[in-house]
Amino acid sequence: MPEPEEHPVDATGAYRQSRDQLLQLRGEYACAVAEFRWPELGTRFNWAVDWFDAVASGNNRQALVVVEEDGSTTERTFAEMSRASDRLASWLTAHGVRKGHPVLLMLGNQVELWEAMLAIMKLGAVIVPTTTALGPADLEDRIALGGVRHVICNAADTDRFDRVPGDYTRISVGEAEGWSNLRAADELEHTSIAHPNTAPGDPLLLYFTSGTTSRPKLVEHTQVSYPAGHMSTMYWLGLRPGDVHLNISAPGWAKHAWSCFFAPWIAEATTVVYNYRRFDAAAMLAQLRRRKVSSFCAPPTVWRMLINAELGERPEALREAVSAGEPLNAEVIEQVRRAWGLTVRDGFGQTETTAQVGNTPGAAVRPGSMGRPLPGIPVVLIDPATGHLVTGTGEGELCIDLSARPLPLMTGYRGDAERNVEAMSGGYYHTGDVASRDADGYITYIGRTDDVFKASDYKISPFELESTLIEHPAVAEAAVVPAPDPIRLAVPKAYIALAPGHEPTKETALSILRYAREHLAPYQRVRRIEFYDLPKTISGKIRRVELRAREQELADGRQANAEWRDDQFPGLKD
The missing domain is CATH 3.40.50.12780 (ANL, N-terminal domain)
Structure with a gap:
């Protein structure tokens, strides 16, 4: 527990001052960048208590509106959310939730999700947000890696945990055999929750990334990195x-x-x-x-x-x-x-x-x-080849300068010291994304460091090519990856998900290839396309890493080839 401060900081006032500064500087970008300062919050801070409850006191404006497909709604004011989360925090305390305990929270867009987020926060426990799309194997991994002590889910999802081992408290929204019904908290009398004395650097959130290039990583955020x-x-x-x-x-x-x-x-x-x-x-x-x-x-x-x-x-x-x-x-x-x-x-x-x-x-x-x-946010570009700072216009990896004490940055990847060293090397946090910057400071995304490739010694940004392809009416989504080529080393290949009403025919392939040729520079030409069900992460992002691996399998003859090449169409020859 933090030592009491000789002169306690007014955390709510400091937080509001920084917030209001940004509100006042809306539309004045240069001034906002030059003048904004993160709040000095002292040695203890808890967003749910120091900010949300302060804002919610006597506040009958709507905080949350959940609209269902049939038009029905559930609405809560700020004051109602504050009181409900207090009741839930008391109930969770009675069921063993303590400061520092990781709580896996697997709920949909329902009022209980927001109430639970606030309640867990008010206890100083650690929230492990989890998508409802996960199956038992993924849940077992998350519970083990996150050191989860408690699980909250809907009654309809409790059977997913039947084969998930662990000594964790089982809490459901609704009645489920062997689970405690969270809705019992609604019957409690309201009692304000005491400040949990969380320090700014104490953990608050554990997020699993979506895993576009590797297995999901476990990201740790503090009481201030996301809340402030x-x-x-x-x-x-x-x-x-x-x-x-x-x-x-x-x-x-x-x-x-x-x-x-x-x-x-x-x-x-x-x-x-x-x-x-x-x-x-x-x-x-x-x-x-x-x-x-x-x-x-x-x-x-x-x-x-x-x-x-x-x-x-x-x-x-x-x-x-x-x-x-x-x-x-x-x-x-x-x-x-x-x-x-x-x-x-x-x-x-x-x-x-x-x-x-x-x-x-x-x-x-x-x-x-x-x-x-x-x-x-002290964003900089770093030359991947030299590790040096890119000044002025140029291209490099998008990074954050650690010497500027960036408040919104994670603590690190929990349980992965090697990855933390790599991510924070050279005094910068490395995003893994490549971008360019113009003379006025505008930044343009090029691609993941793993996705950018060379074709005929030209650097290819998949995003640029994909942006052109999706302008074609037959293309719903596109993912461009390098395809091995004996002459050019690699050529751009596009995996295409078709828009409704379009068929994966030779005529469609020719139309797309011709469109790409007319709207891209010669060195960017998409030379192969394949109509394909794009592989995605559970959060819906395209896994190009799988497509790159598939290209190598095609080159080795380990996969049946169903692609269309520009050299199959006489009118598209160089």
């Missing part, structure tokens, strides 16, 4: 007190905490979530209008689906349109601008950090660029 660090995300989103924010993201992944929990409630905005079994663009557009959403964040895939469904008139209250999760194609930005008069603003961050780079409100957006470093 997401002020950068709030600034990028452009949120203000009283806003209504709708974000599309599945619980269990870091982006859900970014945009459905921390950033809106830092801004004192309302979080709206919309549950559905299958995404329906028209239904989502109707919710934006019906719920008077002022800020909307969705991945590029969803933006493309909305465009294909016809955007119609701009939702009346919508002020901010934001995209994250994957790089945003310039054509998407232009189509939304034409329909709604709004510019979709791209941004970049990782599970390991909060938002690092973004196109911020009021600043000029350069299509294709993911923006500039956000206030308080």
